[in-house]
Amino acid sequence: MTSLPFFSxxxxxxAVSTERAFEAVREAFVAYARGEWSMPxxxxxxxxxxxxxxxxxxxxxxxxALKWVTSFPGNPAQGLPTVTGLVLLSDASNGxxxxxxxxxxxxxxxxxxxxxxxxxxxGRPDAxxxxxxxxxxxxxxxxxxxxxxxREVALYDVDPxxxxxxxxxxxxxxxxxEEALGADLLVTMTPGHEVLLPEGSLRPGQHVSLMGADGPxxxxxxxxxxVRTNIFCDDWEQASHNGELVHAVEAGVVARxxxxxxxxxxxxxxxxxxxDDEITSFDSTGxxxxxxxxxxxxxxxxxxxxxxxxEL
Amino acid sequence: MTSLPFFSxxxxxxAVSTERAFEAVREAFVAYARGEWSMPxxxxxxxxxxxxxxxxxxxxxxxxALKWVTSFPGNPAQGLPTVTGLVLLSDASNGxxxxxxxxxxxxxxxxxxxxxxxxxxxGRPDAxxxxxxxxxxxxxxxxxxxxxxxREVALYDVDPxxxxxxxxxxxxxxxxxEEALGADLLVTMTPGHEVLLPEGSLRPGQHVSLMGADGPxxxxxxxxxxVRTNIFCDDWEQASHNGELVHAVEAGVVARxxxxxxxxxxxxxxxxxxxDDEITSFDSTGxxxxxxxxxxxxxxxxxxxxxxxxEL
Numbered sequence: 157m158t159s160l161p162f163f164s165x166x167x168x169x170x171a172v173s174t175e176r177a178f179e180a181v182r183e184a185f186v187a188y189a190r191g192e193w194s195m196p197x198x199x200x201x202x203x204x205x206x207x208x209x210x211x212x213x214x215x216x217x218x219x220x221a222l223k224w225v226t227s228f229p230g231n232p233a234q235g236l237p238t239v240t241g242l243v244l245l246s247d248a249s250n251g252x253x254x255x256x257x258x259x260x261x262x263x264x265x266x267x268x269x270x271x272x273x274x275x276x277x278x279g280r281p282d283a284x285x286x287x288x289x290x291x292x293x294x295x296x297x298x299x300x301x302x303x304x305x306x307r308e309v310a311l312y313d314v315d316p317x318x319x320x321x322x323x324x325x326x327x328x329x330x331x332x333x334e335e336a337l338g339a340d341l342l343v344t345m346t347p348g349h350e351v352l353l354p355e356g357s358l359r360p361g362q363h364v365s366l367m368g369a370d371g372p373x374x375x376x377x378x379x380x381x382x383v384r385t386n387i388f389c390d391d392w393e394q395a396s397h398n399g400e401l402v403h404a405v406e407a408g409v410v411a412r413x414x415x416x417x418x419x420x421x422x423x424x425x426x427x428x429x430x431x432d433d434e435i436t437s438f439d440s441t442g443x444x445x446x447x448x449x450x451x452x453x454x455x456x457x458x459x460x461x462x463x464x465x466x467e468l
Numbered sequence: 469m470t471s472l473p474f475f476s477x478x479x480x481x482x483a484v485s486t487e488r489a490f491e492a493v494r495e496a497f498v499a500y501a502r503g504e505w506s507m508p509x510x511x512x513x514x515x516x517x518x519x520x521x522x523x524x525x526x527x528x529x530x531x532x533a534l535k536w537v538t539s540f541p542g543n544p545a546q547g548l549p550t551v552t553g554l555v556l557l558s559d560a561s562n563g564x565x566x567x568x569x570x571x572x573x574x575x576x577x578x579x580x581x582x583x584x585x586x587x588x589x590x591g592r593p594d595a596x597x598x599x600x601x602x603x604x605x606x607x608x609x610x611x612x613x614x615x616x617x618x619r620e621v622a623l624y625d626v627d628p629x630x631x632x633x634x635x636x637x638x639x640x641x642x643x644x645x646e647e648a649l650g651a652d653l654l655v656t657m658t659p660g661h662e663v664l665l666p667e668g669s670l671r672p673g674q675h676v677s678l679m680g681a682d683g684p685x686x687x688x689x690x691x692x693x694x695v696r697t698n699i700f701c702d703d704w705e706q707a708s709h710n711g712e713l714v715h716a717v718e719a720g721v722v723a724r725x726x727x728x729x730x731x732x733x734x735x736x737x738x739x740x741x742x743x744d745d746e747i748t749s750f751d752s753t754g755x756x757x758x759x760x761x762x763x764x765x766x767x768x769x770x771x772x773x774x775x776x777x778x779e780l
Contacts, residue, residue, distance in 0.1 A: 196513065220521045231563065244553075248515040467776060
């Protein structure tokens with residue numbers, strides 16, 4: 157009989173600090189860009205209109221991980237979470253399971269990390285203001301990451317009470333919609349059913365990390381506005397099929413060579429921002445390598461925590 | 469906090485009888501053939517030469533399932549199982565997890581069921597003898613399924629001790645290689661690294677369920693022998709990419725229209741065996757819908773078992 161450690165959401169948070177998650181996600185982007193880590197594109201299992209499931213495998217650092225995770229945007233109205241599921245971590249040398257982790261907690265940590273990593277990498281070096289639009293679980297994680305990186309952050313949400321409660325929880329500030337969308341470093345973390353950024357809304361020098369559009373039909377930015385930006389993404393294959401880029405690629409106004417993967421910038425294979433005046437955008441769909449990175453960090457702390465086990 | 473029931477291998481076996489697994493797998497093939505259940509092709513995560521991982525999602529009967537499962541053929545030499553992993557069962561209306569199950573136990577039940585279902589569907593109605601070549605976990609499951617369906621079964625294995633021990637455990641008979649490969653209803657359940665059935669080895673009227681070749685480079689039958697048979701498969705998309713059919717399709721000697729999915733036969737949309745003299749073959753790669761079917765049967769028994777839980 158094998159005892160498999162289980163990390164509930166609280167255990168994930170106890171094992172992986174926001175700072176450590178940020179570093180782990182950076183290392184994952186670098187390892188992926190160098191070809192050391194690999195990842196088949198995530199598989200969507202549609203259960204529309206209610207939501208969808210995603211099966212996200214990745215391979216790296218001698219391990220394989222699989223995240224089985226949902227997006228059911230109508231769930232909160234029923235008192236259920238939008239994002240739920242499990243991350244399974246296995247030894248790549250013999251296939252044996254090593255840990256099971258709460259997927260929502262892993263997702264929040266790595267999504268917040270990716271949003272801020274892209275903002276720091278692509279924003280102006282003299283960027284002052286930072287804001288997060290969308291104060292749900294992942295939006296709060298992005299705000300927490302900005303703060304862990306030493307920045308003040310303002311929060312905006314279409315629901316003022318949610319914004320106030322999130323700001324209170326984090327010790328952050330509530331912003332108006334106009335103020336948030338005008339921040340030097342902007343993260344949008346909405347359900348992606350409404351375009352937040354119409355044509356002409358961003359000003360020269362801004363950066364926006366577009367985190368919400370990760371499935372069919374979703375968009376946070378108008379195609380006309382996206383093409384005004386220097387476009388970056390987490391992974392071309394995923395972003396051109398399920399991110400903001402879908403709409404622009406389908407309209408024939410954005411091609412592969414106009415989009416840079418942020419990992420290529422991190423390893424020095426591609427340019428990031430090229431001028432103070434340019435607007436940079438980051439289209440995030442969420443990568444399984446990010447989840448693998450968080451799971452590996454958690455595993456290293458397993459012995460320090462009093463974890464429940466699954467007896468196989 | 470949510471309590472998620474966990475079915476260890478013993479709990480899966482306690483919850484799902486061989487007979488019930490057989491019926492559930494038949495129903496899954498029917499539902500899939502009718503388009504009621506769906507399934508993206510399984511995703512392979514290669515960790516060769518040691519083995520590989522598969523992420524296998526399916527959707528049906530108001531649920532989604534994901535199997536994360538391995539094939540590491542060299543593991544038994546280290547005292548580790550070839551096949552290991554977990555099946556995650558979720559509610560398709562809101563994405564919430566409903567159960568976690570041992571993947572090896574689910575795999576054995578549904579693989580044994582599929583092998584015998586194909587043999588009964590495609591073999592001659594007057595078939596007398598049944599044999600299983602390969603007496604590992606899944607081979608024993610196929611033998612158990614033949615027995616549950618009222619047939620005597622003979623077991624062959626390249627390792628005589630393994631054959632003897634399996635036969636003893638099941639109350640079955642050991643066969644010579646020649647006798648086994650000559651059975652009216654033959655199931656091959658080997659690692660797929662050696663061709664068991666060279667050109668000319670099968671005789672008129674035989675049926676063979678080829679269960680072992682489910683990954684790159686694997687084969688249990690020579691292409692020359694395969695084309696002597698009326699070819700059936702579990703799923704064209706999977707079988708033509710990762711089953712026995714790969715070699716024949718690549719050689720240009722088998723095309724889509726020469727291969728029938730067994731589900732189409734079960735629902736009456738396609739012919740099965742067309743004469744007593746023809747040889748029928750079934751190329752199985754293993755379908756996620758089969759795993760979903762077993763998980764659903766187990767769930768119905770959850771309340772009758774004293775199951776451990778995972779506290780989310």
